[in-house]
Amino acid sequence: MIAATVTGHVWATRRIDGLPPGAFLEVQPDGSGSHLIAFDVLGSGLGERVLVAQGSVAASWFPGTPPPVDALIIGSIDADSTEQQQ
Template identity: 45%
Template sequence: MIIGEVIGNVWATKKEPALNGLKLMVVRELTPDGKPAGPTLVAADVVGAGIGERVLVVSGSTARRAVGQSEPPVDAAIVGIIDSVEAKC
């Protein structure tokens, strides 16, 4: 899983039909203490996250299962909205 922050939306009027009805969000990867780390990615949102929220993101086949369709064309999905993180670094 990846900790990230939602920093934007993606709108696409023309897309693969299997993406219809999916909310696509731009997510910036964060370290456990909230600093930017790693790439920015687009993730299908299955929990109703909003811009500025910290989220849990899964990738690969786990993301496809989270979306709940048979073989959706996604490789990342937002599966949780983070309330707090406690890490001993």
């Protein structure tokens, strides 16, 4: 799993059949200058910290024949309680 921050939206007007409702988001993994595109079914927003699964783990989440998605947002990272107190 990768901890990352949502940095943007990718607008896709056409999608393959069988892809559930969701959005393609650009995320930046923590401690990295790189970006990747992840499929989001949670409704994550810009600036939100998320958990991303990649590869066969991400693809196996989809029922039936998995679509060609190799990065999936699987969780939202809540703020650390020590950060909230400051």
